[in-house]
Amino acid sequence: MTFAWSPLARSRALVPPSVRHVLYYFDGPKMVVALDSEGRQVLGVAADEDDDGTTRWVFAPAPPERLAALLRTGAGLRALFQGGPVELHDLREAWESVGAWSLASDDVPEELLPDADAELPALTDDVRTYLLAEQAQLVEQRSRVARTKMFFSGAPVHGRRGISAAFAADAIAGYQHLVSLAYGHRRRGGLSSTGPIPEREGSALLLTDMPRGSVGFELVEDDDQARVLPTDLSDVVAQVGALLDAAAASDAAYAETVAEFDRRVVEAMHGFLSRLRNAGASMRMEVHEREYVFTLERLTEAADRASSVLREEADRPLVGKLIGFLPTDRRFELETRQGVVKGRVSRDANTGQISQFFMAECTAHLSVIIVERLAHTTEAFTLVGVEPPRKS
Amino acid sequence: MARKGRRTNDGRSPKRGLGCYDATLMSFASNCPNDCPPADALDANGEVIRFVRNDPPTADDLKTYADEGKASDDACRACALSVLVRMEDVPIARKAMPWFKKRLVARANLTAVHGRIKQSGPHLFHYSFWVDAAHIGTLHGQFAVVGP
Numbered sequence: 001m002t003f004a005w006s007p008l009a010r011s012r013a014l015v016p017p018s019v020r021h022v023l024y025y026f027d028g029p030k031m032v033v034a035l036d037s038e039g040r041q042v043l044g045v046a047a048d049e050d051d052d053g054t055t056r057w058v059f060a061p062a063p064p065e066r067l068a069a070l071l072r073t074g075a076g077l078r079a080l081f082q083g084g085p086v087e088l089h090d091l092r093e094a095w096e097s098v099g100a101w102s103l104a105s106d107d108v109p110e111e112l113l114p115d116a117d118a119e120l121p122a123l124t125d126d127v128r129t130y131l132l133a134e135q136a137q138l139v140e141q142r143s144r145v146a147r148t149k150m151f152f153s154g155a156p157v158h159g160r161r162g163i164s165a166a167f168a169a170d171a172i173a174g175y176q177h178l179v180s181l182a183y184g185h186r187r188r189g190g191l192s193s194t195g196p197i198p199e200r201e202g203s204a205l206l207l208t209d210m211p212r213g214s215v216g217f218e219l220v221e222d223d224d225q226a227r228v229l230p231t232d233l234s235d236v237v238a239q240v241g242a243l244l245d246a247a248a249a250s251d252a253a254y255a256e257t258v259a260e261f262d263r264r265v266v267e268a269m270h271g272f273l274s275r276l277r278n279a280g281a282s283m284r285m286e287v288h289e290r291e292y293v294f295t296l297e298r299l300t301e302a303a304d305r306a307s308s309v310l311r312e313e314a315d316r317p318l319v320g321k322l323i324g325f326l327p328t329d330r331r332f333e334l335e336t337r338q339g340v341v342k343g344r345v346s347r348d349a350n351t352g353q354i355s356q357f358f359m360a361e362c363t364a365h366l367s368v369i370i371v372e373r374l375a376h377t378t379e380a381f382t383l384v385g386v387e388p389p390r391k392s
Numbered sequence: 393m394a395r396k397g398r399r400t401n402d403g404r405s406p407k408r409g410l411g412c413y414d415a416t417l418m419s420f421a422s423n424c425p426n427d428c429p430p431a432d433a434l435d436a437n438g439e440v441i442r443f444v445r446n447d448p449p450t451a452d453d454l455k456t457y458a459d460e461g462k463a464s465d466d467a468c469r470a471c472a473l474s475v476l477v478r479m480e481d482v483p484i485a486r487k488a489m490p491w492f493k494k495r496l497v498a499r500a501n502l503t504a505v506h507g508r509i510k511q512s513g514p515h516l517f518h519y520s521f522w523v524d525a526a527h528i529g530t531l532h533g534q535f536a537v538v539g540p
Binding site: 028047093 | 443456457460461462463464469473474476481484485486487488489490491492493494511512513514515516517518
């Protein structure tokens, strides 16, 4: 006998999800946590069987946050199977697929889904503890890829009804361009003044969500690998967030931060900020754990600062005593006759060699960024290297 | 399906209440590994619940995963029958996994002569039940369907 119901047409050939954990076993697995063909975590339940022993499974997306909540409370099983896509797989023993469909949960008969009040069956303490720890780790790993949320208000936003499509497209494209340039600079160590952006494909962000209750967008790096360290792109979006904030903060903060970036990045930032300002928008930006608020006033100031004249002095030797050196935070303090000079340590600097001069007299080689704005000059220093003292 | 010959397991506790019964002489299905059931499995003792297709249950309803020739990475668990030990877990399983709604609920009262039992797997109230070889093929007579 075949199944009483089947979808009208197979949407496409689907690979059965690969099982990572069995949550319920009774003469074989009956509820599993698995990874689908695109590496996303799904939860599957045995829903039906035919007389030949083929089991029909229904799989629904189970992001780590939601699976962890299910493990903690036991409630919310049905919610995973509502309002989104699900996959049906007819599986023989050895997990051999003889039929597969991808369809909307609304198209699946009620009797094949968990009941509305279904609970997660009680797990042993060991299994539950292990799975909760694993899901927490997966949540943490997600933060290791680039992730930015941008929420808008002001003129382009029409209450809760929506946002100007032209503005939204412009803002997202402007931000992506800024990130791509910063990423290219990070990967290649420099950018040509014009021409293609190097390694642009590696900086692509995906528009994955429109956070509920706000007018905004979530942009995420397309990376589903388990990660221990942040990706390069994750670092870059964090740096770009800090640069935007520094531009809105002060000349000193901007001068110090902008030293890390290529001039093309600064131009792109100016373009991005100008678009937002000209549209009369305000923006709140969440980058990983940081939140930056850009009122129209701050946006105006940031756009203005991003258009200021930047000059760079590649090497300014200064004799002094290295009284502060934090290689991890990349900060230094140099005591000179004219006073204490503070700043950042270059990413390319040999920190091991510099540390040998801690609390010693030396000649420090500094690159200097000079911001000229509103008849004021602000300097920011980056320590490139040190050597035994010589008279300056 | 019974394993030929008898084997002993000195780690098992002696049976109580059955004067002629010696647990160390119990044997199990031939598709069970030599060290199976595990030493910490207990005598079957009390009510167990199993999902079946037939009313009354038949021998087919008491085939193990291994009996059906299905591949498993745990040969010892595969040669045991899955049972629940609490009737209140039946609706929980059925609500969560509609597959169980296709089966009838059968109940049996087991004693030590029927085999050995141990909690296994991720579900707290799932038990593996290794049927004594002497009862393979007839144990279905102990089960009665108690509900759809």
